[in-house]
Amino acid sequence: MDTNIIPSLTEDQCWRAVLDRDSNGDGRFVYAVRSTGIFCRPSCPSRRAGREQVTFYALAEAAARAGYRPCKRCRPERTEVVHPHSATVQAVCRSIENHEEGVQTLAHLGAETGLSPSHLQRLFKSLMGISPRQYAEAVRLERLKRGLKDGEPVASALYGAGYGSSSRLYEKAPVRLGMTPASFAKGGRGANITYAIVDHAGLGPLGKLLVAATERGICMVALGSADAELERDLHDDYPLAALRRDDASLSEWVSAIVDLAEGHPPHADLPLDIRATAFQCRVFEQLSAIPCGKTRSYGEIAAALGQPGAARAVGRACATNPVAVVVPCHRAVGASGSMRGYRWGLDRKQALLARERKEQQSR
Numbered sequence: 001m002d003t004n005i006i007p008s009l010t011e012d013q014c015w016r017a018v019l020d021r022d023s024n025g026d027g028r029f030v031y032a033v034r035s036t037g038i039f040c041r042p043s044c045p046s047r048r049a050g051r052e053q054v055t056f057y058a059l060a061e062a063a064a065r066a067g068y069r070p071c072k073r074c075r076p077e078r079t080e081v082v083h084p085h086s087a088t089v090q091a092v093c094r095s096i097e098n099h100e101e102g103v104q105t106l107a108h109l110g111a112e113t114g115l116s117p118s119h120l121q122r123l124f125k126s127l128m129g130i131s132p133r134q135y136a137e138a139v140r141l142e143r144l145k146r147g148l149k150d151g152e153p154v155a156s157a158l159y160g161a162g163y164g165s166s167s168r169l170y171e172k173a174p175v176r177l178g179m180t181p182a183s184f185a186k187g188g189r190g191a192n193i194t195y196a197i198v199d200h201a202g203l204g205p206l207g208k209l210l211v212a213a214t215e216r217g218i219c220m221v222a223l224g225s226a227d228a229e230l231e232r233d234l235h236d237d238y239p240l241a242a243l244r245r246d247d248a249s250l251s252e253w254v255s256a257i258v259d260l261a262e263g264h265p266p267h268a269d270l271p272l273d274i275r276a277t278a279f280q281c282r283v284f285e286q287l288s289a290i291p292c293g294k295t296r297s298y299g300e301i302a303a304a305l306g307q308p309g310a311a312r313a314v315g316r317a318c319a320t321n322p323v324a325v326v327v328p329c330h331r332a333v334g335a336s337g338s339m340r341g342y343r344w345g346l347d348r349k350q351a352l353l354a355r356e357r358k359e360q361q362s363r
């Protein structure tokens, strides 16, 4: 367990609790899965990953700090922690997050928790893997990114994030800000793509599922009825890439996508490595915000983007979505709810929406 100490539990006990979906483990630790980038509470009903994919953390905050995102199904970040040490460190995290200007001293944080500065530093580091100061830096950076994403001007976002002057930001932030461009050039030049094709019972009328990925993330998800058809699809999109089939290596992502195709709400934020224009990215974000089982018209999506005249461009962006189901372009419909085109066939679009509605009703 890297630098983390989970109070009073060994790793083996943690893993046992995960396998048993033991709710007594909730609030004592969370577990994170490398291949999906998600962390869960032990009782989460989602599929179990292999032991070698899993890391344990005493606190949701520590898993988040390590780059994992909370599962949307079990909401591990909302669990009440059990151990008093965990509660203390969590309170320090809250205090840092709520402190908007500058950085608090260890003495100040210690006084709030009743611990000496050195004791606080040790305890915090043992559970979080980083010092309170490093945590404060990370929190400020996130606040800044959020401000920039919401369209706040850079200067005011900087101010709101607690940075005294913009020069500080550019020293620390540039590699972590902004959208990540695709790791390959047009046509897939320079990409090593591994793909899997599965014929999962859960897919039912959707047929077969192809999932393709680079080292950085998923670059294509497609639906079809035959392997050859799906392979042709992949080759058409990435004619210049090196393609290799390996069904086993992508199994974690495949099962997360099968879950989506069954109509379950997402529990994993799947890393994507796709080429898209800024406009397409904004459309894909809007699509992802449509609740499971609901639809929006191309015009409504355009209006939400602040470009009410761009319904046709939204339609084109949907038609060029490279990752079926993961970016839910099946939730975009024509005016008055008519089923318009779908890259993978109208029948599949209807089937996906029907499954999502059914799944929503059964909740």
Ligand SMILES: [Zn+2]
Binding pocket: 039, 040, 041, 044, 045, 046, 071, 072, 073, 074, 075, 267
């Ligand atoms: Zn979960």
